[in-house]
Amino acid sequence: MFTFPGSKEDEVVWLPVDEFADGTIEVRARGRDVLQGSLAGIVFHGADKSYDNIYARSFNFVAADPVRKSHAVQHAFVPEFDWQRLRKERNGVYESSIENTLESADWFNCPL
Template identity: 45%
Template structure:
């Protein structure tokens, strides 16, 4: 099921199936059309990319697109964090209900090129809030829900993400990588829900070129 709101551009693939949704993030930010929890959203234009900035604040934050309910399919976007330890957590919330209940894939750019191999293997993470936090998953199932990224992006620059959801399986690809950096099975029983831009505790983040293709 997919519905559409203002600021969403919809194109059809061959045969008229699997409509691709390309939100105008700048328009959504300028018109305050995101459903935002614990952040402020502003438009940005940088290095040829037009998108949005989520500001820094204690606690996790998410900016949901209004009028979209996503089940299975592919979500792609460009994202930029920074190489500052414990201050850059950037990613995507999906199958969301509100500001505290969602599944998410996020990145720790400060671990991308870390000298410590124990940090490098914690570059991309799956969580399912409110029950399955990163702390709980790391303690109970270490190495299963967080992995290194390949190829390794510049931690201070834009990189491309492709998240493929075929519930319960979720695969995460980075840049032009042919193999997924992370493959997990979802821990929630939600099969559909909201899609949002996500940042973690004390983290800001930049997002552009969001594209959603339902299966």
């Protein structure tokens, strides 16, 4: 899901891909330094109302609080395993920090 500049709501860009079996998806994204207000990532394996997503909470890239920093990147399968359920039932398994020197508003690569 992406929030486009000037947009106040999350938006999803669906690419018209009919076949994709094996390979790599690489996304270059950038968030903002807005606490709880900037998520950047990719939605994939979309079918009906379910999908996988991997996204970054860029405002947590350089957080001083180690707990917040550990929530910088998230993988979820919506709606069954959303981030709230995964954090409650599998804390630390589907979230991670970013071990580099990215600032909150830097561009970053996300290969899948």
